Structure formats: structure tokens, C-alpha cells
Amino acid sequence: MSYRWNWGIIFEQPYLSWLLQGLGVTVALSCLAWAIALPLGTLVGSLRTGPYRAIRLLCAWYVQAFRNVPLIVQMFLWFFVFPEVVPKAVGFFLKRQLPIPEFTMGCLCLALYTSARIAEIIRSGLEAAGNGPRNAALASGMTYYQAYRYVLLPMSFRLTMPPLTSEFLAIFKNSSVALTIGVLELTAQSHQVESFTFQGFEAFTAATVLYALISWACLGIAGAVNRQLSNAGGLGTEVAIK
Amino acid sequence: MRINSLSLGLALAFAACTGGGAFAEDLTGTLKKIKDNGVITLGTRESSKPFSYIDKENKTVGFTVDLCNRVVDVIRNKISAPDLKIKYLTTAPAARIPLLANGTLDMECSTTSITLSRMHQVAFSSPTFVVGARILTKVTSGVSNWEDLKGKIIGVAQGTNGEKTVKSLVETPAYKGTKVITFADHAAGLLAVENDRVDGYVTDDIVLYGIKAGARQEAELKVTGDPLTFETYAIVIRRDDPDFRLVVDTALSEMYRSGEIAAIYKKWFEPLGVPMSEANVFLYKIAGFMP
Amino acid sequence: MIKIDGVCKWYGSHQVLTECSASIARGEVVVVCGPSGSGKSTLIKCINGLESFQRGDIVVDQESIKSPKTKIYKLRSRVGMVFQSFELYPHLTCIENITLAPQKVLKRSRDESIDRAKTLLKQVGLSAHGAKYPSQLSGGQQQRVAIARSLAMDPLVMLFDEPTSALDPEMINEVLDVMVDLARSGMTMVVVTHEMGFAQRVGTRVLFMDAGVIVEDRACSEFFDRPESDRARAFLSSIVRR
Numbered sequence: 001m002s003y004r005w006n007w008g009i010i011f012e013q014p015y016l017s018w019l020l021q022g023l024g025v026t027v028a029l030s031c032l033a034w035a036i037a038l039p040l041g042t043l044v045g046s047l048r049t050g051p052y053r054a055i056r057l058l059c060a061w062y063v064q065a066f067r068n069v070p071l072i073v074q075m076f077l078w079f080f081v082f083p084e085v086v087p088k089a090v091g092f093f094l095k096r097q098l099p100i101p102e103f104t105m106g107c108l109c110l111a112l113y114t115s116a117r118i119a120e121i122i123r124s125g126l127e128a129a130g131n132g133p134r135n136a137a138l139a140s141g142m143t144y145y146q147a148y149r150y151v152l153l154p155m156s157f158r159l160t161m162p163p164l165t166s167e168f169l170a171i172f173k174n175s176s177v178a179l180t181i182g183v184l185e186l187t188a189q190s191h192q193v194e195s196f197t198f199q200g201f202e203a204f205t206a207a208t209v210l211y212a213l214i215s216w217a218c219l220g221i222a223g224a225v226n227r228q229l230s231n232a233g234g235l236g237t238e239v240a241i242k
Numbered sequence: 243m244r245i246n247s248l249s250l251g252l253a254l255a256f257a258a259c260t261g262g263g264a265f266a267e268d269l270t271g272t273l274k275k276i277k278d279n280g281v282i283t284l285g286t287r288e289s290s291k292p293f294s295y296i297d298k299e300n301k302t303v304g305f306t307v308d309l310c311n312r313v314v315d316v317i318r319n320k321i322s323a324p325d326l327k328i329k330y331l332t333t334a335p336a337a338r339i340p341l342l343a344n345g346t347l348d349m350e351c352s353t354t355s356i357t358l359s360r361m362h363q364v365a366f367s368s369p370t371f372v373v374g375a376r377i378l379t380k381v382t383s384g385v386s387n388w389e390d391l392k393g394k395i396i397g398v399a400q401g402t403n404g405e406k407t408v409k410s411l412v413e414t415p416a417y418k419g420t421k422v423i424t425f426a427d428h429a430a431g432l433l434a435v436e437n438d439r440v441d442g443y444v445t446d447d448i449v450l451y452g453i454k455a456g457a458r459q460e461a462e463l464k465v466t467g468d469p470l471t472f473e474t475y476a477i478v479i480r481r482d483d484p485d486f487r488l489v490v491d492t493a494l495s496e497m498y499r500s501g502e503i504a505a506i507y508k509k510w511f512e513p514l515g516v517p518m519s520e521a522n523v524f525l526y527k528i529a530g531f532m533p
Numbered sequence: 534m535i536k537i538d539g540v541c542k543w544y545g546s547h548q549v550l551t552e553c554s555a556s557i558a559r560g561e562v563v564v565v566c567g568p569s570g571s572g573k574s575t576l577i578k579c580i581n582g583l584e585s586f587q588r589g590d591i592v593v594d595q596e597s598i599k600s601p602k603t604k605i606y607k608l609r610s611r612v613g614m615v616f617q618s619f620e621l622y623p624h625l626t627c628i629e630n631i632t633l634a635p636q637k638v639l640k641r642s643r644d645e646s647i648d649r650a651k652t653l654l655k656q657v658g659l660s661a662h663g664a665k666y667p668s669q670l671s672g673g674q675q676q677r678v679a680i681a682r683s684l685a686m687d688p689l690v691m692l693f694d695e696p697t698s699a700l701d702p703e704m705i706n707e708v709l710d711v712m713v714d715l716a717r718s719g720m721t722m723v724v725v726t727h728e729m730g731f732a733q734r735v736g737t738r739v740l741f742m743d744a745g746v747i748v749e750d751r752a753c754s755e756f757f758d759r760p761e762s763d764r765a766r767a768f769l770s771s772i773v774r775r
Contacts, residue, residue, distance in 0.1 A: 002480050003343035004363055080433055095439040096395065102423060135583050136620035140634035140686060141610025150633055154624050182400060182424040191336060195401040198339045198363035229624075
């Protein structure tokens with residue numbers, strides 16, 4: 001192996017700021033997408049178990065479409081194809097006037113993709129919570145909205161903390177797909193450092209370490225949320241098993 | 243006796259110094275490795291037309307590939323290994339350096355530019371091709387040079403010098419309000435021009451000609467503008483292997499000096515309608531070093 | 534108070550309720566019994582609209598369940614229901630379980646709801662357990678909390694769907710005692726149960742069901758002393774034998 005190691009390169013300018021900018025974009029992209037995906041996914045997942053058959057079917061279709069088409073294809077479709085099929089004025093806006101178009105569209109695409117996955121998780125949580133609490137809530141005069149808001153969704157979130165945590169971790173990983181539409185996030189920037197210096201091992205190691213740090217931070221956040229939830233009772237084992 | 247043995251010793255030492263170099267056992271580095279293995283591995287690309295790509299018959303071909311094949315001919319001669327085989331290995335850009343470093347590749351034959359930063363890691367042959375960053379735009383766009391892009395939207399290829407240059411260009415006051423979008427690959431860049439997402443797409447001019455030739459509406463596109471930066475492609479080899487590098491450079495110089503380069507150039511670039519640029523004319527004159 | 538009028542229900546082609554009619558007056562304690570699968574639970578779930586039915590009508594406090602003018606949520610808030618498997622909300626404490634619907638549905642203040650919850654917990658003998666989570670309580674205790682939760686809505690009528698059949702034998706009485714007290718306080722109750730002792734102590738009437746049909750609708754004492762149908766006799770003897 002005649003590779004010449006130079007760990008110093010990742011602390012040299014401009015490479016250090018490229019990597020840090022990439023980190024910033026990755027975190028911003030992922031967190032923004034999550035902020036959209038979590039409420040949207042919760043809504044879709046709830047409607048999938050709701051009382052209206054037509055809406056249930058519509059949401060099932062939504063989940064299938066966004067979950068089963070590979071993210072990289074979706075990125076391409078949203079960025080390149082979508083502006084061509086909408087009315088001309090909208091397409092013109094998307095292509096020419098949207099501020100930071102690749103980031104905006106990448107974020108939207110990641111959010112929709114993740115929301116479909118969250119919807120499935122929430123749905124499984126609602127199904128695991130069972131019909132009992134739903135009937136109990138409805139029998140006490142709550143509307144469907146109230147039953148979901150105060151009883152079923154709080155139960156579902158507690159039951160699905162582990163898969164939700166892995167989805168939260170996955171969104172950071174998935175955000176790297178946005179590099180295909182030109183978002184200069186962490187992976188793209190580490191490729192950039194490699195391309196300019198040929199010190200690829202150092203650049204990709206730096207990216208790996210930064211991704212690992214993000215993961216640890218996420219696990220920390222998830223752990224704190226989980227503790228908060230289980231302090232507030234958690235779920236009795238009989239419900240968790242049922 | 244003393245004097246005699248001394249002169250005998252000197253004579254032997256002299257013989258060792260002068261004659262020994264001709265023997266194969268004294269080969270070093272890459273030359274020794276390929277002689278021992280009987281095969282030389284060239285790193286190539288899947289679709290860097292017309293430099294290094296896989297054609298319809300699934301063969302690895304291209305301008306740089308031809309140059310490398312000629313270099314290997316010279317190597318066969320040099321290390322007296324007429325049966326030396328060539329193995330082509332399609333390599334992604336990010337993999338080329340590790341594969342070169344660990345000995346999987348012996349030469350990288352594509353469109354890699356010489357830069358000083360990269361020389362900390364690898365060595366380059368003499369330049370093989372000069373490119374300039376120029377603009378691909380629609381014929382109807384009204385863009386013919388850089389100042390026409392003021393206040394417009396410019397697409398650039400991610401990870402190229404052109405990207406950095408354009409980005410620093412638009413930070414100058416004259417270009418206030420100009421937007422830059424990066425694209426991960428040239429197909430995306432072409433699509434962006436065709437769909438009016440950008441007013442011009444900037445990367446190496448020869449690449450732009452290749453993109454234009456492959457476009458559905460070729461006649462609607464043009465390559466325009468003065469070259470913003472110059473870059474030179476070269477064959478990438480391992481660093482600290484001066485003997486191998488000398489052989490490679492010798493082979494290239496011979497091609498440049500003999501005029502053989504003109505035929506190879508014509509073969510690959512005439513179909514694109516690109517005559518040999520002035521820069522390349524001078525390159526082959528300058529780098530055609532005397533023996 | 535409740536008038537059930539020719540209710541028919543099918544699951545697909547399978548008829549589960551056939552021409553069920555009965556009326557229940559204020560202050561009555563009606564025991565619904567019959568072999569399993571006879572449609573008892575389905576019938577009482579029809580009373581508060583948790584189960585739909587295709588033909589017939591049910592009128593609760595002069596409001597028809599089928600009428601489009603009826604706000605089913607409003608109606609349910611005045612009909613308490615206790616379930617076989619308690620269905621307490623596992624993520625909420627007992628006090629929170631009891632105060633949720635009064636606050637959200639009846640819009641009572643938090644303080645008022647909590648005061649009422651404490652009174653009810655005292656009534657069911659669980660004053661000390663208000664801050665506990667359901668998983669920390671025994672089955673009998675959970676069912677008593679569930680009764681308190683229903684009572685917190687000040688219902689006109691209480692429906693019990695086999696309230697003791699999921700309990701260990703030693704816990705059945707603590708729940709039945711609460712129900713007996715409730716009956717003696719004048720609450721209108723419809724109770725699906727096999728606890729004939731309970732029926733004999735406080736029941737005013739028995740609806741005996743078999744195969745989706747109300748076979749007998751008699752005063753309690755008459756039913757136990759002189760059942761009219763063979764099916765009721767067979768059922769009673771099987772209960773006694775057990």
C-alpha cells in the first residue's frame with residue numbers, strides 16, 4: 001500500500017469548512033425534513049386506521065407510493081420531472097424563483113418519503129394499541145380527533161419509540177441521497193475533498209465520524225424522550241404484549 | 243599483488259555499474275511488478291466519452307485509453323515482456339486512488355486533471371489534454387460569454403475546478419444576484435439546460451461537446467464563452483516511482499513528437515466536430531520532449 | 534330511557550342480531566345473559582353506537598341513534614360503558630384516566646374534574662391509588678377505576694360488558710360490590726354478565742339471549758324460578774352446575 005496518509009488535510013482550509021458546511025446542510029436538511037415528516041406521517045398513519053374507507057384507501061396509496069419507490073428515483077422525479085408536469089407558471093417558479101431549489105426540493109422529497117415510513121410505524125402502533133382503548137375513548141363521548149389526540153396517538157408513540165428512533169437516525173443517512181440533485185451535504189462535501197486532494201480515506205473517515213456523532217446525538221435525544229415518556233407511566237406490559 | 247588486486251576490484255565494480263542496468267532483475271516499482279505478474283491493470287471509466295468509456299461492444303475504448311495502450315506497447319519493449327497483458331478495470335472516481343495505492347491499478351486512464359494538491363498523493367504523467375471551463379447554453383438563450391450570465395442562473399458540475407471558479411466569479415460585485423446550482427452529474431446538467439432551469443452549464447469544454455453530441459436536440463445547443471480556467475488531463479500513476487514515470491513520459495513524448503497524436507486526436511474528436519484546440523497544439527509541441 | 538326496537542345486524546351474510554326489542558326504564562338494572570356468541574355484547578354496544586346495525590332503531594333518552602340529527606358523541610357522553618378488559622389508558626394515571634373525558638368532552642375545569650375523580654375513587658375504595666398507573670394495579674382495582682371513569686361523566690345509564698369475566702375469582706366480588714352499590718343508588722344499568730348472584734341481588738329484569746334473539750324478557754325472580762324456554766333452562770342449569 002503506497003497510500004500517503006495526511007490526517008492534517010481535514011483540518012486545513014478550505015477543506016475543513018467544506019466538511020463543516022456539509023455537516024450543517026445535512027443536519028438542517030434532516031431536521032427540517034423530520035419536522036415536516038413527523039406530523040404528516042402521524043396524520044397519514046392515523047387516517048389509515050380512521051373511520052372513512054375512502055380516506056383509508058387514499059392514505060394506503062400514499063404510503064405505498066412514497067415508501068416503495070426508491071428515494072433516489074423520487075429525488076430525480078421531484079427535482080427534474082415535477083416542474084415539467086405542473087402548469088407552466090408553477091414550473092417556472094420551481095425552476096427559476098424558488099430560493100435554494102435543490103435544498104428545498106430535496107428536503108420536501110425526503111420529508112414525504114420519511115412521512116410514508118412514519119405513517120406505517122404509527123399505524124402499526126395504533127394497531128398494537130388495539131380496539132379496546134379506542135372503544136373506551138369513543139364510549140366516553142370523545143370525537144375521533146380527541147380519541148386519537150389524547151389516547152391512541154400517545155399510546156402509539158410510546159409503543160413505537162424504537163422504530164421511530166431508527167427512522168430518525170435513518171433520515172440523516174437518507175439525506176445523503178440529496179447529493180444526486182446537487183445538495184452539497186456532508187457526503188457530497190467529503191467527495192469534494194477527495195476529488196480536490198485525493199486524500200479520500202481521510203475525507204470519508206471524517207464524514208463517518210461526523211455521521212457517528214450525529215447518531216450518538218440522536219440516540220441521546222431519543223433516550224431522553226423515551227425516559228420522559230416512561231417516567232410518565234410508559235405502557236403496562238400487558239398492553240405492550242397485546 | 244596489492245596493486246593488482248585493487249585494480250581488479252575497481253574493474254569489477256565498474257563492470258557492475260555500467261552493465262547491470264540492462265538486466266531485468268534491476269527493475270523497480272511498478273515496472274518490476276508488472277513484469278513479475280505479466281499483466282498491467284488500467285483504471286478506466288464507464289462513460290467518460292470520448293476519453294475513457296465502455297462502447298456498445300462492451301469494450302473499453304477512448305482517447306486516453308488509446309494513449310495508455312501505446313504506452314503499454316513501449317513498456318512491453320522496455321521490460322522485454324512481449325506477452326504483457328492489459329486488464330481494464332472500470333473504476334469510480336472515488337475509488338481510483340485507493341486502488342492505485344494498494345496496487346490494483348497501475349495507471350489511471352481517464353479525465354483526471356493535474357493539480358498540486360493531488361500531487362501530495364499521486365504522480366501524473368506529462369499532460370495528455372488541455373481543457374478550459376466554458377458554457378453550454380441554448381442557441382436562443384442570448385448567452386455568448388460570461389458577462390451575459392450576470393444575474394442569471396449558472397449550473398456547474400459538482401467537484402470540479404470550474405465549480406469553484408464560477409462560485410468565486412459570482413461573488414464579485416458585477417455578478418451580484420447571479421445564482422449557482424451544482425449538479426451531481428453531466429446528464430443532470432444537460433437536463434437543466436434543456437428545461438431552462440439554468441441559463442448555462444459550465445464545465446470542461448470537451449466534456450460539453452460530448453454532452454452536446456449526445457443531446458436529443460443537439461442543434462439547439464451551443465458551447466460558448468472564453469475558457470475561464472485551464473486544466474490539463476494526465477495519466478495518474480503511483481507517486482515515488484520515477485522509473486515507471488520516465489517510461490510513461492517517454493512513450494507520450496514520442497507520440498507527440500512523431501505526430502502520431504494527431505491521428506489519435508482525429509479519431510476521437512473529429513466525430514464531435516471539435517478540431518484540435520490551439521492549447522492542445524501547443525501542448526503536444528511543448529511536451530514532445532527531445533530524447 | 535332506552536328503547537330497542539327491532540334491531541337486526543348482519544356481519545356479511547351472517548345474522549348476529551334478529552329483531553331484538555326491549556325497553557329499559559329509569560332506575561332499572563337489566564341483566565343480559567345467554568350462551569357465548571349469542572349477541573349480548575353486540576347488542577349493548579349497539580346502544581351507544583360502538584356497533585352499527587342495519588335494521589331497527591334504538592332510542593336513548595328520546596334520541597334515536599339512527600337519526601341524522603343525533604350527535605352520536607353527545608349521546609355517548611351520557612352513556613357510560615365498562616368493558617370486559619377494563620381498557621384503561623395505560624399512559625395515564627388513574628386520576629388522569631378519570632379526568633380526561635370530563636375535561637375534553639364536558640369542558641369541565643381541571644380542578645373540578647380532579648375533585649370529582651377523588652370522590653369517585655373514594656366511592657370505589659381506591660383513594661390511595663390515584664397517582665398510580667393502571668399497570669401498577671390488580672385487575673379488580675383496574676375495573677373499579679374504569680367504573681369510576683365512566684361515572685365521572687355523570688351518565689344517565691351505565692352499560693357493563695362482562696365486567697368480571699376477565700378477573701381472577703378472588704377479585705370478582707370487589708367489583709360486584711361496587712356495582713351493587715351503584716345499583717342501589719338508583720343508577721340505570723344494563724349488565725351483560727354470567728354472575729347470576731348479582732342478578733338475583735339487584736337485578737330487576739333479565740334479557741336472555743340465544744343466537745341473536747332475545748328469547749326471554751322477564752322480571753328477575755320469575756326468570757330464575759320459572760324459566761319459560763328450554764334454552765334458558767339448559768343455560769341456567771349449566772351455570773349452576775359450574
